Amino acid sequence: MASSRLERIGNIYSRVRGLLRSGAMKPEDKPIWYEVYEAFPPKVEPQYGRKASEITIHPIFYPEDIVRAKFYERFGSPGLISLANNEYPTPCQKFLDRYKEMEKGFSDENELFEAVAKVMEEEKSVPESVSSNQPDNGTSMASMFSSAVSKSQPQPKINVGDLLTEK
């Protein structure tokens, strides 16, 4: 039984069709998939050397991203967030929900942000704000280091001579 192994020329359907038409492959030897392929051809014909289309991939951004950026700048990350858990909203999600509720009362974005932040802080739904005067609230390396330095107590000086002379 004849076959064609030229995978770069046409596709499997065009090659088998050619073999059948020319008589190289007998109709009894028609592959099982041939009729199924004819009835349900793929949406895009497989072709080895097809040139890639000139499509630009657009970045995905949402209007809420601006609020999210401001939130994380102000309050920092709460640490671990489980992406698989859809039950409990994260502090940022709660903030966004409240932001949407209060949106109608304000025209200026900054004012609205401050107002929502105040409300949420009072409710203690968000962590305390990350500001430069409070280094121990931050999670960055620099802030952790400075907080460690400020917290570290002076080491007690041990006088070995005193230890050894006293009985």
Next chain:
Amino acid sequence: MIRTIANRFKWNAARYFTQTCSINSDASLCQNAASLKVDQLADIKESELKEISDPLKFPDYFGVRKLFRIKDLFDARIHYGHTNGTLDPNMKPYIFGSRLGHLIFDLDKTAEMLQDALNFTAHIAYRGGIILFVSHCPQHTLTVENAAKQAGEYAHAREWDFHIFTNSEKVYNGVTRLPDLVILLSTLNPQMQEHTAVKDAAKMCIPTIGIVDSNSNPNLITYPIPGNDDSPAAVQLYCNLFRDAILLGKSKKPMEVY
């Protein structure tokens, strides 16, 4: 011979279905000839019988569209692609966008192509074709092999010997029958190169269905499915869907009338 029609079927039960059960997918569309009464069968000519019961005439004879919803794809994290830098240019039409450098697949397109692939699989299973599940990712070997076992088909989830398809008679030392369909759960091997099965199946005129991630080339694959091929949840979902499509196809196989 009258077959019983199960109006509502559960998928756990379907795994243990033998050929005596038949599933009614869409009552309005499919007039399954075997569901007619015996005396009516005698009146209809044999050629007309074939006309009514030819599965190829129906757009979704096996009801594969009901096997999944787009939310199931989303929950299994199928829309996660790799990063911008590893994008294969041929995958651009299937990308929805890039979220801070991470590519996201367009699940509408994925769903459509997945339906086509599942429909094709069911038809091949209906016609008694041999289906081979192929994957080279060691993490998913067990998932793939189990799915093949449950479907009653074959799997090759280990290292691929180069001559399995192209020189099969030498490798297996005897007359061999090659698979009629190859389902690739991942088109890349652990060395991040195109899996040999893609090229070899195209050479041997075997149709392929493949999950193409954003770093894979879909050109040689007959029915590519753009989607994530790395998450265990995603691979589990694909395996379940293909296994279910195969079982659907087999369950509707025409029985011999004695």
